[in-house]
Amino acid sequence: MTVVLQGDEWLLRVLARKCKDAREKVRYLALHALSRGYAVSSVAEIFCVDEATIYRWIERWQAERNLADQPKEGRPPKLAEKDKKEIKKLVEENDPKRHGVNASFWDCKELRLYLLSTRGKNVSQETIRRCLRSMGAHYVKAEIEYAEADEGERENFAQRFLQDLASKPDSVVVLFQDEMSVKCSPRKGYGWTFGERLVVKAPQTDRRRMNCFGAVNPLEGRVVQMTTKKEAKAPAFVRFLRRITREYPEGGIWVYADNLRVHKSEKVERFLQKHPRLELRFLPTHSPDLNPQDQWWNFERKKLLNNRYFATPHQLATAISWFGRNTPPERVTSVCALTPIENLLVHQK
Numbered sequence: 001m002t003v004v005l006q007g008d009e010w011l012l013r014v015l016a017r018k019c020k021d022a023r024e025k026v027r028y029l030a031l032h033a034l035s036r037g038y039a040v041s042s043v044a045e046i047f048c049v050d051e052a053t054i055y056r057w058i059e060r061w062q063a064e065r066n067l068a069d070q071p072k073e074g075r076p077p078k079l080a081e082k083d084k085k086e087i088k089k090l091v092e093e094n095d096p097k098r099h100g101v102n103a104s105f106w107d108c109k110e111l112r113l114y115l116l117s118t119r120g121k122n123v124s125q126e127t128i129r130r131c132l133r134s135m136g137a138h139y140v141k142a143e144i145e146y147a148e149a150d151e152g153e154r155e156n157f158a159q160r161f162l163q164d165l166a167s168k169p170d171s172v173v174v175l176f177q178d179e180m181s182v183k184c185s186p187r188k189g190y191g192w193t194f195g196e197r198l199v200v201k202a203p204q205t206d207r208r209r210m211n212c213f214g215a216v217n218p219l220e221g222r223v224v225q226m227t228t229k230k231e232a233k234a235p236a237f238v239r240f241l242r243r244i245t246r247e248y249p250e251g252g253i254w255v256y257a258d259n260l261r262v263h264k265s266e267k268v269e270r271f272l273q274k275h276p277r278l279e280l281r282f283l284p285t286h287s288p289d290l291n292p293q294d295q296w297w298n299f300e301r302k303k304l305l306n307n308r309y310f311a312t313p314h315q316l317a318t319a320i321s322w323f324g325r326n327t328p329p330e331r332v333t334s335v336c337a338l339t340p341i342e343n344l345l346v347h348q349k
Contacts, residue, residue: 005035005058015067027057027067034058078123079131087111087128088135108132149286157284158344164254171251175215175224175244176336178258178293182227182305183209184316189306200307210313212320213240215255218292218336221329222247227317234265241268245275253278259285290344292336299335300324 005012012035016028026047033043034054044051061067079087090096096103096110099118103110108125115121115128132139165174191198213236215224224247226240244253257263259282272280288294304323310316 005031005061008061009035021069024068030054031057031061031067078121078127083115083119083121084131084135087115087131088137090114091132091137150284153284154287154290155344157287157290158341161256161341162345168254169252172254173217173248173251174219174254174256175217176256176291176293177213177215177240178288178291178297179260180212180214180297181209182212182316182320184310184313186309187301187306189302191307198307200309208313210316211236213237214293214296214324215240215244216293216296216332216336218333218338221332221336223296223324223327223332225320225324227313227320229313234262234267237262237265238267238271241271241275241278241280245278251277254281255279256281256283256291258283258288258291289340292338295336296332 009032012028012032016025016032019025019028030043030047030049033046034040038046040051040054044054057067090099090111091106094105096106096114099114101110101114108128111128112123112125115123129139168174186200188200210227210229213226213228216222217224224240224244226243228236228239241255244255255278257280262268263280263282268280272278283290300320300323304319310319
């Protein structure tokens with residue numbers, strides 16, 4: 001047998017060195033040893049295989065000049081074409097509640113439970129994810145459409161606002177106002193770590209809260225903020241409006257706010273009568289997405305409040321004030337863009 005392989009010594013050596021598969025490499029090394037004059041019994045003992053296995057390798061090498069594994073049929077796919085079509089239909093339909101699933105949209109977890117309960121198919125979430133990716137699906141952040149919102153009212157607001165913005169005097173500033181409740185204990189958010197977990201140490205007993213008023217100028221990139229320990233009622237809102245007049249001592253002020261009852265209270269009306277240069281205007285109902293101040297809150301939560309514990313309410317208030325004063329104007333205008341309002345008219349066209 002060694003005589004047959006003597007001329008193949010160099011080729012077997014090269015194939016063994018280049019081979020990436022461990023089992024295939026063992027076969028080439030075994031035949032290379034035979035080509036160097038080793039006996040079959042010795043090679044079988046060295047590589048821990050039967051002599052019959054060595055003879056089969058020799059026969060295959062002589063017939064095919066190749067020792068790679070034969071292609072295998074493998075397991076049948078866990079998701080048949082029928083299953084894939086149903087998954088695609090479900091995602092395009094985007095109505096899990098119709099199928100008895102208590103979710104607002106389909107995720108891999110919900111799809112897995114649906115297939116298990118209706119088809120008896122126990123597939124992993126990763127299998128479903130790969131299936132969706134292969135069909136061209138994208139995993140993106142959901143955009144919320146408010147069911148109670150009146151699209152006609154929203155479009156009319158966008159048209160009036162952009163017209164007023166184009167014709168307003170230079171002395172008038174435009175602000176968008178909103179309130180937010182904050183607490184000393186940290187909100188969980190994303191962050192980088194070289195470990196498996198990102199841990200923020202904070203006492204769970206500290207549940208002290210504060211209310212924060214904010215008004216952003218999306219054209220100039222300025223933010224006015226005020227924190228209070230009391231609830232966001234009319235007296236606190238009047239104090240905040242007074243702060244706005246101090247921040248903008250000259251010219252007219254248009255403040256766009258939502259339709260909370262506090263904003264239309266008698267105390268607020270009396271204040272506006274005494275300060276006629278400040279005009280309170282109202283956004284469409286159920287339309288927080290049209291308020292740039294809401295975009296500022298999301299940005300402030302992500303950059304300042306998430307994953308951070310504040311020892312006292314005063315420290316929390318100081319941090320909020322510092323963050324508003326030290327964020328560059330160009331960053332504020334970028335975060336608090338008027339794009340959602342402008343897009344309403346684009347979609348209308």
